[in-house]
Structure formats: C-alpha cells, structure tokens
Amino acid sequence: MMRSALASLRYRKARLAASSLAVAAGVAFVTGTLVMGASMNAAYFSGFAAGAKNVAAAVTPRSSGNYRPGSEDAPWVPASVLTRIGSVPGVTAAAGRLVGQAPLLSDSGKVIRNGEVPGIGINLAADPALRGFTVASGHVPASAGQVAVDMATAADEHFRLGQRVRVVDHGGRVRAFLLVGTIDLGANHEFGNSTVTVFQTATAFSVTGRPGYDQVVARAAPGVSQAALTARIRALPGMSAYQVQTGAQLATAEADSAAHFTQQFTTAILIFAVIALAVACIVIYNTFTILVTQRGRELALQRCVGATRRQVFGEMLLESLAVGVIASAAGVVAGLGLGWGLQRLFAGFGASVPSGPVVLSPSTVVIAMVTGTLVTVMAALPPARSATRVAPVAALGSQHEQPESARIGWLRAAVAVVFTGAGVLVTDNGMQNVGGRSGFVEIAAGGCLCFVAVLALGPVIVPPVITFLGWLPGKLAGATVRLAAANARRNPHRVAAATAALTIGLTLMTVFTVVISSAQASSDQQITEHYPFDYIVQAGHGGQLVPPRVISALAASPALGAVAPLYDQQATVNGAGRTDVGAIGRRAFGMSIQPAMVAGSLAAVGPGVAAVDSSQLTRLHTGLGGTVVVSTPGGAERLRVGAVYDGGSHSVMPGVLLSVPDFTRGFRPAGAQEVFVNRAPGASTPASRAAVDAAVASDPLLTVSTVADYKAALSNTVNRVLALFGALLGLALLIALFGIANTLTLSVIERTRESALMRALGLTRGQLRRMLLAEALFMALLAVLLGVGLGAAFGWAMVDAFIKSAGGGVISIPFAEIGLFAAIGTAAALLASVLPARRAARVPVVSAMADVG
C-alpha cells in the first residue's frame, strides 16, 4: 500500500501541489509567529546581556519595577554607594549608570522625538569595559562641554562631528555642546529607539537633574566569582535598601520582565496563525475530498482486484501524511523568512520591538511540523473514510456524473439548527450584558457559533445564491456566464468548502473594520462635542510643564480668545489615594470644554466648591452637596461638591475639579499640563496659529496641536492598526485563494472532456477562459456576500454592546473599506482562476475527446 500511495503521489503531483501550498502557507504563518517571538526574546536577552557585559555585581534601587527610562520620579542609588563599592576588595572597577531626560534639539530647534518620546541622556562610565556601547566615530566626551550621540539619530539629523548640538536641561534651559562622537548601542535595547546623548558624568547630573544613579555596577578582579563579589557587597552596611544582583541575574531578570511584553505580543499574533491554519485545514479537506471523488473509479478498481477497505483507507492516510510532512517542512522554511518580515513589519508600524538575528529554535520546528502534519492528516480523515465506501462495482459503471444532491444529512441540519440557535442566544445575551467585559466575549463566541452554522448550511445556501447572483449577468452576458453559474451550482458541497476559507477572512476583516471605524467615529464625535478648542499647547513627557510666562503670553495675544490652562495632579481625596485632581481655567467652560452635566453647573466651581466626575462618586463616598477633602502639600483642603459631570472615556476632565486658585494654593504647580486656546472672534486661522507659535517659541519642548491634528493623529493610529491587521488577515486570504485555485484546477481536470466537447461545439478559447473566470467570480461573490453580511452584523453587535456599556458612541459602517475588501477578495479570486483557465484552454480538442477516462 505504501508503494501504491507513493506512486499515486508522484502521479498527481500537480494536483497535490496546490493543497501542499495551502498547508505550507498555514505552517509558515505559525512558524513565522514563533520565530518572531523567539527572535524578539533573543534580541531582548542579548540587549540586556549587553548591559550586563563585564558586570559581576549590580546594585539597583528596590521596587525599580515599572518606570520609563529617565523618568524623574524613579528611585535612585546615591553616589556614596558607588564610592563604597569601589573600595570593596575584589572590585577592579565600579561605575554608576545614569539615565535621564535630555531632549536633544534638531538644527531647526525642535525637539527630536522618536514616536512621542524625546531624547534621553546617559553618563560616560569611567571604566570603558563597563560602558554599554561602543564608539562608532570620533571619541567619547572628553570635557564637560562635549557630547556623543547615537549613530542612528546623528544620521537622521545629518549631524556632523565638530558641530554644536543643543539639549534642553531639566530646568527648561537650552544648552549647547560640541558633538565629538557617535556611539553604537549595538544590540542594547534598554533605551528602545530613543535618541541617546552621552555626557560626562557631572554634566549628565546637571542636565538631567537626577539626584543619583539608576544602577551601580562593579567589575570583579580575576579569580573572584560573581557570587562571592555580590555577597561581599550585600554585606556592606546599609545595603539592605538596595537590590544586589550578580551580573547573570541582572541580565536574566530584566530581560524576563521585558520579554513579558513580547509574549503578549506573540500570543496576539498566534491567534492569526491559528486562523490561518483553520483556513488551510478547510482547503486541505476540500482538496482531498475532490481527489477522492475523482479517483472513485481507480479506488473501485483497486477494490475489484482485492484491496481491503482498510488498505484503501491506509493509502489515503499515507498520502496525506506525506503531503503534510513535505508541505510543513516547506512551511517552516518559508516561516523563517516570514518571521523576519513580520519583525520588520511591526518595526515599520512603529511598535518598539527589538530587532536582531532571526532565531529558529528546535521547539518551533517541532511545533510547526507536528501541527502542520496533524492538521493535514485530520483534514484528510473524513475524505479517506468516504473513500472506503466506494463500491467495487463502480469501476465498471458508466462515468456519467451523478448530480450531487443539495439535500443535507440530518447531522448537518442538526448542527446548523443547534449552532444557529446557540449563536443567536449567546449573542443576544452578550448584547444584553452591557455591564461587564464578558459581553464582548459572548458576542464573539456567538459569532463563531453562527459561523459554524453557516459553514454547515453552505451546500444548501450555494445553489439559490448562485442562481440569484447569476440571473442578471446571465441575461446580460449570455451563454458563458449561464454555463459558469450552472457549473458553480453543480457541486454545492465543493463550492461551499472552497468559499468557506475566503468567507472567514472577509468576515474577520469586516468585523474588525466596523469596530475600529466605530471607535474612531465615537472618539471623533466626543472630541468635537465636548472639546471644541482650536489649539492645545502641551508639555513634553517626563514631568515638564507649560510655564506661567507662556500662559500669560498666550493670554496677552490679541489674536487669541479664551486661554484656559489645565492643571492636574494625583492626590489623596477622602482617604482614597491616587485620585486625579485638577483645575481648568474658568474661561474654558462653556466655550471650549463642555462636559455632559449630571447635576449642578460648572459655574458653581470656585473657592471652596469643587465638582466631581460621576464615575468617582462611589469611590469617594460623596455626592452633590457632599464634601471632598483633598490632601495637598499645603495642607488638607475641605471643599463642597457643587456639581457632578460625566467626562466620558476620552476626557481631559479630572476626577475632581477644583477652581484654579484653590488648586494653585494647595499644590503650587510650576506650570500647567496643557493649555486650551481659542481664536479671538474674527482672527484668521493663520494669524491665530502664528500667535500661538510665537508664544511658545522660547520653549522647544512645548508642542502645539489643533483638534484637526488630534483627529488626524487618532485616525493615523487607527489606519495603522487597520493596515496591520489587514496584512495579517491578508495571509488567511492568500490561503483562501489557494483553496479557490485548487478547486478550480481540480474541476478543470475533472471536466477535461466536457471542455473539449464544448470546444467541438463551437466554444472559443476565450469563452472557455471567461467561463472559468465567471465561475471564480461567483464563488468570490458568494464569499463576499456571506463574509461581509456576517461581519457587519457581528461588528455592529459588538459596537452596540460597547455603546451600551460606555454610555455613548456611534456605529460607523465604513462602506469604502468594506467595499475595498470585497473588491480585493473578488479580484484575488479572479486572479486565482487565471492559471486553471489557461490550462483548460490549452488542451487540444481531439486529444481530450480521445482521452476516454
């Protein structure tokens, strides 16, 4: 049987190639995902290993947990610790490492930002072996007035060695330095893709304003082990306040915490891999089913000459096993490339993922091979079982095809009924359950159930839908289209399975687009309704503020109307810690900021009177007319609650709103977080923009944005996400196309004599090609109809549930995008039919007629 199976594989390599491609594509996606995850992890590890290079012991503040590199409130290690560690026996050299905010300016005077993050500054360790970088050009800073910059930034900004570069220090002053070198951070991803400037240590302290080091590291003398050195340092008096680790622990611990992010990331992508594999599974199932049908006579002949059912079954399984192994191997190879590509893709979309060499671990190979092979064999099981039911007498019968009945078995009907019912119930339940997150899970589950029902009903849906789709084109375009419709109708099971894959892809894309687009429309609406300000002046990251002189400059400009600063601070209110307390200039209310009022009016807010967001009432145990006690550095402020508002989810409104005088008296802020600005009545947009720019010109860290910018930034993000998911789902679409191409190719082979007969009766080559194109078109339209219909329905259900739970929002059905998906799906299906159509048209008439099958 083995020999027979292999012979048949060789004989049918063309037919199996297409299904192998589908398996390979699915496996490639799984491999690619795993490879990407492994490579990212490896890059993280090597990055942190670079930081721990030559480090025998490291001292870091306790609870150094989650803070951005360089944030001002991060804990530190005082310089005295460095001195003491340097004198521990067995320490060859010790170095303090410092990371802080040091926004570097471009030659045009703007802050260089990578993503949203301005540049950071690090200090130059005295011991070259304990520096986490190498010199790329020039030299390291040799005096307080010199700096080096990372090579990527230097290249992007066209900096030349010997020029002056400017950095904004923590006091907001712009300081000039001589650029003397560029550095290569290599595989060190500690700083993400940020711009990095290297200062001498003393300068680094004065620029960043950090009170101490982030880390003190020590290099061991030859013969002293990491563990021994670490133990000695830990034994120093007062060291219990710090975490003391060996170099190896440092590398592993930090890489592990970073790798956690990688893992979530790969899990998300793995979901797409599973979708791809499911689609591939459908394609494989379909291919084997068709192959078994076509080989009915051959299998019957085998049974005639004495093959047992078990032998026929075994032969089919062996075939699928061989296909699975070969295709999976090909998929693993392709997945290596894909993993590399995915990493580039995500990097291109601005996700700060580390890059490094592509890593293929043995476990990846094993998982991908086993999954691919197993899925192939499982998918081939039902067709293989039906192969054993071929009666030996079928070998002798006429080869006239029996029309396939559209009748469905009771099992199929039962599955459809049960799944539709369950799906609708669960979805409905999810839509009612507006309180919690589980509503969405239920709607998603309901969607899956309904989808299974549609798949089960596929063979019943196909003939009427094709008749419907084919009616008008058939009238208009004539015989070829009518023939195509008849052909598409004749194997409902086959067509349903072939289109199922495409349907899955289109459904997911539609759901996703509807949800994303509605989210965008909702926040657009909220921005427009509640915050109709013209400009926002914002300070940079890392605790910078909009200084009072900028606020007064804005208020003094005749081209500008209302100018309202926003102050914001975390504080303890009514005993509840970390409550968001803020103040907004009175002029903003009614003009630029109009939150929905629950009770009272914001006009009531003034000395001694506060307003509270409705979502905070329970937490703070208060209500309209109640009291809030705000703990401030200036003492406890006791205020009456004069109004309750609903800030919504995209709000700039704080949890507790004070009057500006109360806020400044209590918290003494050095500046405002943001300033909202409206044009003066009658002032032109360019004039008001120029006035705002002039007011902030002295502070390069400040950014000015308009509501239009806000929306543009938002829609930019949304479009990126859409493109990213589009690219991921595109692979599922690609596999689906293999499915359609596969089905058509097999149908063409099956209908060789039929095509020849039609050619003999006067069908031109072009008509034959058009006929197959039309058949592919019908399949694509079927998938579009089902996919877009289901996707829009469940996308709508999800958005509806979201609106109910969030208490607001709009449903937006993005017709243009959905139309685009439909067009892409259709065009791709037509593309898939080109090769089979050419193949059919190439066959000479006489030889096909003579080929009595």
Next chain:
Amino acid sequence: MQPPVLAPARAVLEATDLVKTYGAGDTAVRALDGVTAAFAPGEFTAIMGPSGSGKSTLLHCLAGLDTPASGSVRIGDTEISRLGDRALTMLRRHRVGFIFQSFNLLPALTAEQNIRLPLDLAGRKPDPGWWDTVITSLGLADRLRHLPSQLSGGQQQRVACARALITKPDVIFADEPTGNLDSRNGAEVLGFLRASVRELGQTVVMVTHDPVAASYAGRVLFLADGRVSGELRAPTPQSVLDYLKRNGE
C-alpha cells in the same frame, strides 16, 4: 432506391490528398496517407475500416477538430486546413454538427439547454418552426427539462442528434453514434439520421464498424492503412459483409 447522382456538380465537403502523421523519425505513423474524397450535399456517407485504418482521424480532419500535415479540406467555399483556432471554432459552431459515441452532453445542463448550446454560444435564438420540427421528430418534447443523468442512452443520443441539427449545419459528423446503444435504440438513431438526409436534405458523414449501421447510408467509403481502399453505393448489410470478406477482413 435511386443511387445518388455520380460526380456531383459541387461537393459540399471535399478532402484532397490528406496526410496526417503521428510521432516523428523511425517511429512515425502515417494515420492518413493521401486520402481524397468528395461528399455531395444531401448525401449520407458511412466510413468503414479496421481499427487503425485512420477513419476517426479522417473524421476529425474533415470536421476541423484536427489539422492535417498536408493536403486540403474544403467545407462549402471554405478551405479549412489552414484556418486558425478562432476561425475553426466559428466554423464548428455555425456550419458543422457533431454526434459522438459517448459523453455527448454536458451533465450540468438540461436536455433543452444542451440542444440550444451551439446557438447560445453564438448568442442566437432558435428558429421556432425548426425547433418544433426537430424536437417533434426526435420525440423529445417531454424530456426537455431532464438532466442527462435522468435520460436513457438512446434518449441521450437523440438529444445529441437534435443539438447537431438545430444549427442547420452544412455537414453533420457522427463518430460511432450507436456504439454504446442496444440494437433497437441504435436503429432508431440511424433511422433518424437517414430521415434527416432524405427529408431535410442534410449531409451526414458517419464513422462506424458495424455493417448494419453502414447500410443506412447511401454510400460506404472503405479505409485501410490510411488510404481509401474502396467504395460501395446503396449498401445493404449483406453487401457490406461481402465486401469486407472479399477484401480479407
């Protein structure tokens, strides 16, 4: 029965010095080795010969399904041996009808759709009078909505006959049309072909190896080793058998 007019003034179908070879070099086989034959309008000709004599190849070359290596084929005024694929397709669609031994019908189409197929492909409508004539004379009126799989072998061949006739072609080519039928159904199809020649003036060229089938024709051409080896007018089953015996078959 009157024999047809000898040396017709104008043959509707004429083959001159047809040569067709398969393979190349030493293994080349001359399937047709200089065949010259003329077919008059309204004539029913049977082509007979042993297996490998080239009778199917001749039929394919005459019908424009296959192209000869040399020689010429003329249908009406058209020299077809040098036509391109598209022109040949148009010729088959409009001027030639086919009946094959098996697999004559498209399984996905009903009997009516199968019959109309050549007209549909050309975007034409059948002439209602002619449609009724063809359907009635073949007794297919109550079978039009059936799929081929729901028809008997004889009924399927009658549908094929109707399809060949519906375009009023210059020539109908039939390749062993009764090969898969029992004698009663075979006689019915052959009788119909003869009637279409006598009553409707159709020209029919039929390949067969059955002397009884050949006896329905007005003339039998005998082929051997790719050449015309003889001709018999107004054949009967007995006269055909006698001819075959005389020539050592």
